[in-house]
Amino acid sequence: MSASVTQLRPRTGSLENALAAFRAARLEACLSELHGIRSTGAALLQARALLRLGDPGRALDALGLAGALETRDLGEVALLRAVSLSRLGRPEESADAFVDARVFAVSSADPALQAEVEFYLALDAFGESNLDETRAACRRALEIAGAAQTFASRSCGLVPLAHVVARTQELLGLVEAAEGRYGEWYVAACRALATLDASAVKDLYQEAFALKNLAILARDFDLRDEAQKIGERVANFAWTDEIAQQSFTAADALGWCSALHGNPTDALRWFREAAARATSIPERVQAAVSKATLIRELGCEPVAREELEHALALASTCDWETAAGDHRLVLLSLAQAVASLAPQRAREFLDRYCGIRNAMDFRFVSRHEARVRAEEAFTQGLVLRAERRVAASTEQLTLAFDTWESIGYEWRASRAALELAELDAGDVFRKAVRRELVQRPQSLFATRARLIA
Numbered sequence: 129m130s131a132s133v134t135q136l137r138p139r140t141g142s143l144e145n146a147l148a149a150f151r152a153a154r155l156e157a158c159l160s161e162l163h164g165i166r167s168t169g170a171a172l173l174q175a176r177a178l179l180r181l182g183d184p185g186r187a188l189d190a191l192g193l194a195g196a197l198e199t200r201d202l203g204e205v206a207l208l209r210a211v212s213l214s215r216l217g218r219p220e221e222s223a224d225a226f227v228d229a230r231v232f233a234v235s236s237a238d239p240a241l242q243a244e245v246e247f248y249l250a251l252d253a254f255g256e257s258n259l260d261e262t263r264a265a266c267r268r269a270l271e272i273a274g275a276a277q278t279f280a281s282r283s284c285g286l287v288p289l290a291h292v293v294a295r296t297q298e299l300l301g302l303v304e305a306a307e308g309r310y311g312e313w314y315v316a317a318c319r320a321l322a323t324l325d326a327s328a329v330k331d332l333y334q335e336a337f338a339l340k341n342l343a344i345l346a347r348d349f350d351l352r353d354e355a356q357k358i359g360e361r362v363a364n365f366a367w368t369d370e371i372a373q374q375s376f377t378a379a380d381a382l383g384w385c386s387a388l389h390g391n392p393t394d395a396l397r398w399f400r401e402a403a404a405r406a407t408s409i410p411e412r413v414q415a416a417v418s419k420a421t422l423i424r425e426l427g428c429e430p431v432a433r434e435e436l437e438h439a440l441a442l443a444s445t446c447d448w449e450t451a452a453g454d455h456r457l458v459l460l461s462l463a464q465a466v467a468s469l470a471p472q473r474a475r476e477f478l479d480r481y482c483g484i485r486n487a488m489d490f491r492f493v494s495r496h497e498a499r500v501r502a503e504e505a506f507t508q509g510l511v512l513r514a515e516r517r518v519a520a521s522t523e524q525l526t527l528a529f530d531t532w533e534s535i536g537y538e539w540r541a542s543r544a545a546l547e548l549a550e551l552d553a554g555d556v557f558r559k560a561v562r563r564e565l566v567q568r569p570q571s572l573f574a575t576r577a578r579l580i581a
Contacts (some may be wrong), residue, residue, distance in 0.1 A: 152332050
C-alpha cells in the first residue's frame with residue numbers, strides 16, 4: 129500500500145524581522161525569528177538579544193556561530209565576547225577581548241563600533257566603582273561620535289551611532305548621580321532621550337530606560353511639567369514583557385508625582401497601573417506600599433492596614449538575598465510604611481536589608497548614591513522612633529534631612545523634617561515643614577504637616 133511522504137523542513141526566520149523585533153523590545157520574538165539562520169549578522173543579533181535578556185552564557189555560545197568574518201565583524205564579535213565574559217565574572221578574558229575589540233574597531237573605521245567599545249569599557253569601569261575612568265571612557269566615546277558626525281562617517285553595523293551616543297549620555301548621568309550631582313543627571317537624562325528622539329531608527333528598549341530615569345527624576349525633584357510630559361509618553365508607549373521592570377518603575381514614580389500635588393485619583397490610577405505591570409515579588413510589595421501610604425494619608429486607615437498586611441505577606445515569601453537589580457531597596461519602603469503599625473516586623477525587614485551580603489548588580493547606580501544612604505537613615509529613624517528610642521531616632525532622621533537637603537531633594541527632606549518636628553527636635557524642622565506647605569499645599573503629607581507647623 130503506497131503512501132505519500134511529506135518532507136519536513138526546518139522553519140527559517142528573517143533577519144530583517146528579527147532586527148525589527150529587537151528594536152521593538154520584543155527580544156524573545158527576535159530570538160524566535162533568528163531560528164535556522166546561519167550568518168554572522170544573525171549570530172551578532174542573537175548575542176545582543178541574549179545580553180539584553182540577562183543571559184551572557186548563551187550570548188557567548190551564540191558568538192561561536194558567526195561565519196567568515198571581516199575586520200569589522202571581528203571587532204563586534206570581540207566586543208560582545210568581552211561584555212559576555214565580564215558579566216560571567218571572567219575579568220581577565222574579558223580584558224583581552226576588549227583589547228582585540230578596540231584594535232579591530234579602529235581598523236574597521238566604523239565610528240559606531242569604536243564608540244561602543246569605549247561605552248562598554250566605561251560601563252565596566254562603572255561596575256568597578258572607578259568613576260574617573262567611567263567618565264574618561266564616556267568622553268572618548270563622545271569624541272569619536274563627534275568626529276564621525278563632522279566627517280559624515282557611516283556605521284556598518286546593527287546599532288546606529290546615535291544609539292551609542294544616547295547610552296553614553298545616560299551613563300554620564302549616572303556618574304553624576306553617583307557623585308551627588310542630581311541636577312547634572314537630569315540634564316544628561318534629557319539629553320539622552322533627545323538623542324534617541326532625533327534618531328531615524330527607534331529602539332524601544334533604550335527609550336524605556338530613558339523614560340524610567342526621567343520619571344524617577346520628575347518624582348524626586350517634583351518636576352510637575354516634566355512629569356506630565358513623561359506621563360503622556362509612558363501611557364502611550366508600546367511596552368513589552370522584556371521591559372516590564374522599566375514600565376513598573378515609571379508608573380510607580382508617576383503615581384508619587386500626582387500624590388505630591390493633591391491628585392489622589394491620578395495617583396491611585398498610576399499605582400494600580402504599576403501593580404498590573406509588576407512581574408516580581410519586590411515590585412508587588414512596592415506597589416502595595418505606595419498605595420497604602422497614600423490611602424493612609426487620605427485617612428482610610430483600615431484599607432491601608434489591609435494593603436500593608438498584604439505587602440508583609442508577600443515580602444515574607446521573597447528571597448531578598450538574591451533579589452535582582454536594586455529590588456532590595458523595597459525593604460526600606462516596606463519598613464518605613466509598617467513601622468508605626470508593626471515595629472517588630474519593620475525591624476525584621478530593616479535587619480534583613482542590612483544583612484544582605486551579596487553585591488548589588490554593577491549596573492545600578494544605587495550602589496554609590498547619597499540619596500540611598502539618606503533613605504537608609506530615614507528608615508532607621510522611623511523604626512527607632514516606633515521602638516521609642518527617641519535620641520537614636522533623632523540622630524538618624526537628622527542625617528536623612530541634612531543629606532536630602534544637600535542634594536536638593538526638598539520634599540523628601542520635608543518628610544524627615546515632619547518626623548523631627550513631631551519629636552520636637554528644633555524649630556529649623558518646623559520651618560522646613562512650613563516651607564513644604566507653601567510649595568506643596570495639597571501634598572499627600574499636607575494634612576499631617578498642618579498639625580505640627
